[in-house]
Amino acid sequence: MPKLTHSEAPLPFPILIGDIGGTNARFSILVDAYAEPKHFPNVHTADFETIDAAIQQGVLDKTAVQPRSAILAIAGPVRGDEIPLTNCDWVIRPKTMIANLGLEDVLIINDFEAQALAIAGVSEEHRETIGETSEGMIASRAVLGPGTGLGVAGLIHAQHAWIPVPGEGGHIDLGPRSERDFQIWPHLEPIEGRISAEQILCGRGLQNLYHAICKVDRIEPVLVQPADITTHALAGTNAQAEETVTLFVTYLGRVAGDIALIFMARGGVYLSGGISQKILPALQKPEFRAAFEDKAPHSALLKSIPTHVVTHPLAALAGLSAYARMPANFGLATDGRRWRR
Structure with a gap:
């Protein structure tokens, strides 16, 4: 040896x-x-x-x-x-x-x-599956974590070992696709002329998106903290907050699908962090999986990849x-x- x-x-x-x-x-x-x-x-x-x-x-x-x-x-x-x-x-x-x-x-x-490393062996007890997907094989995985920022990492399975791949994937470009996106995008706060995924998919990103929606709707924003936005969205007590969280999970689905393609994450894509756990009811609605799978010409591949929220507290x-x-x-x-x- x-x-x-x-x-x-x-x-x-x-x-x-x-x-x-x-x-x-x-x-x-x-x-x-x-x-x-x-x-x-x-x-x-x-x-x-x-x-x-x-x-x-x-x-x-x-x-x-x-x-x-x-x-x-x-x-x-x-x-x-x-x-x-x-x-x-x-x-x-x-x-x-x-x-x-x-x-x-x-x-x-x-x-x-x-x-x-955590998603290599996360048990069913410590994860919530999003949507109806088949159980993943022993294959490469990916993890995204919207929180203070947007963390991204891969977990490659090769030579009977798990190989973590860190990076700065949260800073990839994120662009508009729908008519509503094109209305909102001019009002988002960019960094040096561009919108990265992290500019929307994190705590301050929720605020950025909420304020942009309020500007398009021509109303004064009344919610201050990210927690206020998610609480009102899940309770259905503020229309702009509801749309903010719906678009948040849509954009998170798009980025998660991109990361799944980059790492060929047939073993699953996992969402970590406190925001993912808090907005789980919104993630369980159709928008996240629809955006995740909308990756022509590889939609069939994405449909076969499971997605989960990590609920382990540590x-x-x-x-x-x-x-x-x-x-x-x-x-x-x-x-x-x-x-x-």
């Missing part, structure tokens, strides 16, 4: 698992490959000056278990020894973490790689735990993203 390289060797247990977002950080400790993760209360990133302080006070001070290694998923690309987070002031410095927190091994990956941590237990099952690239004492 060939000797494992420095970057391929399994992380030593106990392992600190972390999903680091702009607002919240979620942590657990995996004592060994067979134990259930020990979860800790969510940490608000604004409450701590550094991630090291958050880990020390939010995790290490609350347990007698001293992790030997850590695997952390963050929003953004991982480059160099100082890794800034996209939506908060923390900068992750793995060498400092090793020196200050008693760790000997730190692996940092992209947050949607963790979501991709999906990213579950994905990281699956990798930590059985790294050989995943083709996760670690070069340049792993630091050892």
Whole structure:
């Protein structure tokens, strides 16, 4: 058997698992490959000056278990020894973490790689199927997550392993198709002259779309927060909010179908994140699947691909735990993203 390289060797247990977002950080400790993760209360990133302080006070001070290694998923690309987070002031410095927190091994990956790891083994208990589709085969999959932004990742199945493929697919172009789209599009807020998928398919995108609809309808917007829009839409108490969510799921269906084609995701397309869970009743209506399947000349292919909403409350941590237990099952690239004492 060939000797494992420095970057391929399994992380030593106990392992600190972390999903680091702009607002919240979620942590657990995996004592060994067979134990259930020990979860800790969510940490608000604004409450701590550094991630090291958050880990020390939010995790290490609350347990007698001293992790030997850590695997952390963050929003953004991982480059160099100082890794800034996209939506908060923390900068992750793995060498400092090793020196200050008693760790000997730190692996940092992209947050949607963790979501991709999670969908490799998500159970029926933790997903809701959208529409009537046949069960997916053991084949490549994709995940989209409308939230603070729009995350996208692929999960390629090859050589009996799952290979997560991160990227910035949320920033692909999104254009108008219907007559109503052409009315709305001039009123959307672009970035440097273009509308990306993320300009509509995220929390602020819901607001962007709602305000554009209000302008076309020549009424003053009365709803302020994304949660206000989705709540009124699902309750049927505001016409513009209803149309906003209907168009949101339509556009999400179009983008999900595009991503399915790019990754040939015969194993299914999964929607993650809080927005997808909240608007599940709207996603279950015909518009999402109709837009997903409307991909001539490959509509028959898209009809055969299942779509699901991930309902696991800690999906990213579950994905990281699956990798930590059985790294050989995943083709996760670690070069340049792993630091050892």
